[in-house]
Amino acid sequence: MSEDEHKIKCDIGGEEIRHLGTIRQLERYDFVPDSFAIYDGADTDAGAICEVCLPVYQKARAEVYLFDEVAVREQVRLRIARADFVTTSRREHAEETLIPFLLEALRKKGYFDEYDVRMIQSFFERGINIGEFKNSGKLVGGIDLAGAAKCLREEERTFKFVKALFGRIDELDGKRDSVIEVVDAGCGPYPLWGVFAALKSEKVRSTCLELNPASADMARKIIANLGLEDRVEIVEADATEYKHGREIDLLVSETMYSGFLQEPLPYILINLTPQVAQDGYVIPQWAAVEAGLVRSERARKPRWFLPENFDLGPMEVVRFVRGKFDEVVRFEITLTGIEPGNYNLALGLRAGLSEDVVLEGLDSAITIPHLIPTQIDVQRGDTLLKVSYAVGVEDTDLNIEKV
Ligand SMILES: C[S@@+](CC[C@H](N)C(=O)[O-])C[C@H]1O[C@@H](n2cnc3c(N)ncnc32)[C@H](O)[C@@H]1O
Structure with a gap:
C-alpha cells in the first residue's frame, strides 16, 4: 500500500x-x-x-x-x-459567523481590537496550509504573500475599510435591483473586501484582482472554502491594465502607502475609475499627501515620525479626488518660517474612504508620516522647497530642489 x-x-x-x-x-x-x-x-x-x-x-x-x-x-x-448543498452550507456558515460579528463591531463597538482581526484571519484560514501557497508562482510585482497577509492585522485600517465598504453596499442595495458589481483591486491572500461585500448583500458579484500568483492561489482556495465560488472570482491580473468588461458599481483598492510611495493606487484608479458607473463608488474617493519637515538630528530610525513632533507641518500638499488621480506628485513647501539647519522631509497620507470614514495619521502603517532619507540643508535666504516624484517610487527617488 x-x-x-x-x-x-x-x-x-x-x-x-x-x-x-x-x-x-x-x-x-x-x-x-x-x-x-x-x-x-x-x-x-x-x-x-x-x-x-x-x-x-x-x-x-x-x-x-x-x-x-x-x-x-x-x-x-x-x-x-450534493455539491450545491456543500456550497450553500459553507456560505451560510460564513455569513452567519462573519456578518453579525462585523455589524456588532461597526454599530456597537466602533472599532476592531487585536482579537477581532485575529478571529477574521483564523476564519479565513480554516483548511488553508499557508506553506503550500508561499512559493507558488514567481512574484511579478506587488507584494509577496507574507507582506500582504500582514495588512489584515492592522485593526484600524481593516475596521475603516469595512465601515466604508458596508456603507456603500447598503447604498447600492437601495439603488440596484439585481447585480451589484464589486471590484477589489489588489486583494492579497485574504480577499477581505470581495468576501465581505458578497456576504453582506446577495446581489453582490465580486471580482478580486491580484498580481501575485501565490496570493491569488490562496485567495481562490479561501473563496472555495467559504462557498463563494459562484459569487466571488479571483483574477490574476495587473489592476493598472485590467478591463472589467462590465460597468463597476463599487471599486475598492487598498494599494496605498504614505506619500503615494511604493504602492500603485493612483495608477490603479486611473485605469479602473473610468469603468465605474456614474452613480457608483470608489474607495478611496479621495487621497491626500501630507508633508512636513523634521530636524535631521531627530529624524532617526524607524522611518516614520509622529505628526505632532514636526518642526514644520504636517500640511496637506496634494489632494487627488475621484477621476483626477495623477501619476506624479508635485508640491512646494515655503521655508521662510523655519530656522536654518538640516532637515528631512516626512510624507504621510490621508484617505477619504467615504464621506464619513477617513484613514489618517497614526491609524495605520500606510498613513503614518514616512521619513525621506535625503537631508535638506536649509540656509538663510532659502524660500521654497520644490518636490516632485512619480507615484509608487521608493523614498530614495524623489526630486527635491531648494529655491
Ligand atoms: C497592501 S495589500 C492589501 C491586501 C488586501 N486587499 C487587504 O487590504 O488586506 C495590496 C495587494 O495588492 C497587490 N497588488 C499590488 N499592485 C497590484 C496590481 N498592479 N495589480 C493587482 N494587484 C496588485 C499586492 O500584491 C498585494 O497583495
Whole structure:
C-alpha cells in the first residue's frame, strides 16, 4: 500500500486531514496530545469530515428529523454528496459567523481590537496550509504573500475599510435591483473586501484582482472554502491594465502607502475609475499627501515620525479626488518660517474612504508620516522647497530642489 493511501481524506470535500479528532475537539481547537498541532478533522457517523466541511455535516444533521439512526445517516449522506448543498452550507456558515460579528463591531463597538482581526484571519484560514501557497508562482510585482497577509492585522485600517465598504453596499442595495458589481483591486491572500461585500448583500458579484500568483492561489482556495465560488472570482491580473468588461458599481483598492510611495493606487484608479458607473463608488474617493519637515538630528530610525513632533507641518500638499488621480506628485513647501539647519522631509497620507470614514495619521502603517532619507540643508535666504516624484517610487527617488 502506498503512503498516500494511509492519508485521511475528508468524506465531503476530499481535503487531506492531518489530525482526526472528535467534533468537540475540532470545535474547541484542541491540541493533539504531545504536539503543537490542533485537530483539523472529526470522525463522524458520516465519515471523516475536515474543519471546513464540519458546518456542512452539521447542517445536514440538523435538517433530518427521523428516529431511525440508519435512516438519518442515509439522509445525511445524500445531502453531503450534493455539491450545491456543500456550497450553500459553507456560505451560510460564513455569513452567519462573519456578518453579525462585523455589524456588532461597526454599530456597537466602533472599532476592531487585536482579537477581532485575529478571529477574521483564523476564519479565513480554516483548511488553508499557508506553506503550500508561499512559493507558488514567481512574484511579478506587488507584494509577496507574507507582506500582504500582514495588512489584515492592522485593526484600524481593516475596521475603516469595512465601515466604508458596508456603507456603500447598503447604498447600492437601495439603488440596484439585481447585480451589484464589486471590484477589489489588489486583494492579497485574504480577499477581505470581495468576501465581505458578497456576504453582506446577495446581489453582490465580486471580482478580486491580484498580481501575485501565490496570493491569488490562496485567495481562490479561501473563496472555495467559504462557498463563494459562484459569487466571488479571483483574477490574476495587473489592476493598472485590467478591463472589467462590465460597468463597476463599487471599486475598492487598498494599494496605498504614505506619500503615494511604493504602492500603485493612483495608477490603479486611473485605469479602473473610468469603468465605474456614474452613480457608483470608489474607495478611496479621495487621497491626500501630507508633508512636513523634521530636524535631521531627530529624524532617526524607524522611518516614520509622529505628526505632532514636526518642526514644520504636517500640511496637506496634494489632494487627488475621484477621476483626477495623477501619476506624479508635485508640491512646494515655503521655508521662510523655519530656522536654518538640516532637515528631512516626512510624507504621510490621508484617505477619504467615504464621506464619513477617513484613514489618517497614526491609524495605520500606510498613513503614518514616512521619513525621506535625503537631508535638506536649509540656509538663510532659502524660500521654497520644490518636490516632485512619480507615484509608487521608493523614498530614495524623489526630486527635491531648494529655491
Ligand atoms: C497592501 S495589500 C492589501 C491586501 C488586501 N486587499 C487587504 O487590504 O488586506 C495590496 C495587494 O495588492 C497587490 N497588488 C499590488 N499592485 C497590484 C496590481 N498592479 N495589480 C493587482 N494587484 C496588485 C499586492 O500584491 C498585494 O497583495
